[in-house]
Amino acid sequence: MNTYDEIETLSFEDSYDRLERVIQRLENGGLSLDESVALYEEGMRLAQHCGRKLDDAQLKVFRLLSAAADEMDRETLPEDSQAF
Amino acid sequence: MNMKIRSVTEVTRYIKTLLDTDEELADLWIEGEISNFSKASSGHCYFTLKDNDCELRCVMWRGQVGRINWQPRQGDWVEAHGYVSVYERGGAYQFYADVIERGGVGLRWREFEELKERLQAEGLFDEERKRDLPRWPHRIGVVTSPTGAALQDILNVLTARYPLVEVVLSPSLVQGVQAPESLVQALERLNTLDDIDVILLARGGGSLEDLWAFNDERVARAIAACRVPVVSGVGHEVDFTIADFVADLRAPTPSAAAAAIVPDRQELYAQVLALSDRLDASAKNRLDDLRERLATRTRWLQLHDPRRVLAEQGQRVDDLVHRLKTVTEHSLLLRRTQLAAAQAGLQAMNPHAVLNRGYAAIQDAPSGRTLVKAEQAQRGQQVIIRLQDGNLGAEVTWVTRDGS
Numbered sequence: 190m191n192t193y194d195e196i197e198t199l200s201f202e203d204s205y206d207r208l209e210r211v212i213q214r215l216e217n218g219g220l221s222l223d224e225s226v227a228l229y230e231e232g233m234r235l236a237q238h239c240g241r242k243l244d245d246a247q248l249k250v251f252r253l254l255s256a257a258a259d260e261m262d263r264e265t266l267p268e269d270s271q272a273f
Numbered sequence: 274m275n276m277k278i279r280s281v282t283e284v285t286r287y288i289k290t291l292l293d294t295d296e297e298l299a300d301l302w303i304e305g306e307i308s309n310f311s312k313a314s315s316g317h318c319y320f321t322l323k324d325n326d327c328e329l330r331c332v333m334w335r336g337q338v339g340r341i342n343w344q345p346r347q348g349d350w351v352e353a354h355g356y357v358s359v360y361e362r363g364g365a366y367q368f369y370a371d372v373i374e375r376g377g378v379g380l381r382w383r384e385f386e387e388l389k390e391r392l393q394a395e396g397l398f399d400e401e402r403k404r405d406l407p408r409w410p411h412r413i414g415v416v417t418s419p420t421g422a423a424l425q426d427i428l429n430v431l432t433a434r435y436p437l438v439e440v441v442l443s444p445s446l447v448q449g450v451q452a453p454e455s456l457v458q459a460l461e462r463l464n465t466l467d468d469i470d471v472i473l474l475a476r477g478g479g480s481l482e483d484l485w486a487f488n489d490e491r492v493a494r495a496i497a498a499c500r501v502p503v504v505s506g507v508g509h510e511v512d513f514t515i516a517d518f519v520a521d522l523r524a525p526t527p528s529a530a531a532a533a534i535v536p537d538r539q540e541l542y543a544q545v546l547a548l549s550d551r552l553d554a555s556a557k558n559r560l561d562d563l564r565e566r567l568a569t570r571t572r573w574l575q576l577h578d579p580r581r582v583l584a585e586q587g588q589r590v591d592d593l594v595h596r597l598k599t600v601t602e603h604s605l606l607l608r609r610t611q612l613a614a615a616q617a618g619l620q621a622m623n624p625h626a627v628l629n630r631g632y633a634a635i636q637d638a639p640s641g642r643t644l645v646k647a648e649q650a651q652r653g654q655q656v657i658i659r660l661q662d663g664n665l666g667a668e669v670t671w672v673t674r675d676g677s
Binding site for chain 2: 200201202205208209211212215216218220222225226228229232233236239240242243246247248249250251252253
């Protein structure tokens with residue numbers, strides 16, 4: 190079982206995949222009342238987390254600076270950059 | 274032809290059919306010098322292509338004219354693509370052009386076809402080579418001009434659909450002589466990074482010459498050498514370059530390429546909602562199931578409640594007791610009746626009642642024994658005569674017996 194904090198650190202896709210697994214376990218049945226309730230709560234938190242991830246996402250754009258193939262410096266470009 | 278008399282139309286149509294059904298004339302490139310290029314008010318262009326010996330009348334329809342982005346002038350050496358047919362009304366055969374390129378492109382076109390065949394034979398275009406795109410892209414490497422509209426289109430699409438992704442721009446020239454080498458370097462730089470999971474190669478729309486860098490063999494091999502899948506979005510819908518054939522996925526435009534790489538946020542919202550609904554339904558089903566099982570057991574317990582069993586049995590006992598009482602009362606009644614009858618009978622046999630009627634009881638005085646038979650008496654015996662209200666003392670003077 191995952192704590193509330195652990196769900197917060199999940200990426201969108203990990204959260205989404207885990208939500209699918211939670212639902213499958215519930216649907217397979219055979220769980221005690223405590224287990225069912227705990228899973229349901231975990232599922233609701235995962236769904237909320239997915240929604241937040243979609244809402245809060247901001248596109249990050251980096252630009253490779255150097256001409257040399259082995260340098261990986263990047264600069265971050267703000268969204269409204271006029272560099273384009 | 275036999276010596277029949279034909280109409281002008283018949284002959285013209287005959288010639289037209291001959292030309293229209295000829296394979297060579299249906300799809301060809303012609304090079305020549307432009308002469309008398311004019312644009313009619315309809316928008317259609319009429320010109321002549323000529324070389325040292327011959328001339329050819331040409332037409333370009335208005336719709337195709339829009340695709341030329343340069344102005345053909347008198348004396349220009351060009352290469353044109355199209356087909357030959359007959360303009361019946363004017364009694365002329367004409368070349369109907371859909372593309373006019375500045376001279377030299379025809380050669381390039383041949384080279385293009387050769388390269389395409391060669392790379393195809395090497396298997397670079399094979400379906401089996403093409404890799405699937407990642408389901409959840411994290412970082413997209415974009416190779417395009419930093420100043421072009423293509424990049425802006427791509428960023429707009431990504432921001433709208435899936436801003437969770439990160440973009441790494443590897444800038445490059447996208448047209449001109451130095452473009453192929455620039456594209457190769459841009460791709461190779463992305464290939465050295467290990468956190469890119471898909472590459473988008475993009476360039477906005479343009480003429481065949483503008484897009485020519487994407488037909489370069491070096492670019493094709495650089496694409497094939499990429500460790501991650503490459504999606505090409507070059508030019509307009511109808512343009513197909515060598516890069517498009519080598520790429521793991523070809524998209525008609527840069528925007529379409531971006532859309533093909535990432536999931537759509539709206540769809541993801543809908544899917545998360547659908548999963549939430551399933552979660553609710555599953556939990557509800559589970560609870561209903563548990564409730565039902567509890568109810569079944571509760572009912573069983575209620576049916577088998579010991580107190581209830583006792584109550585039932587108590588009732589049965591009461592019932593039996595009641596029946597017992599009833600039976601007993603009947604029985605007693607019977608006995609009492611019988612007793613009363615017996616008492617009455619007994620009463621009738623009461624010796625005092627006999628005495629009341631005048632009979633006397635004779636008792637032997639010493640023993641008190643009642644004399645019932647004559648043989649029990651003898652002369653001189655002292656006897657007591659009991660009457661109903663008193664006794665007499667007497668002595669037996671004589672005894673007789675009946676029958677003697």
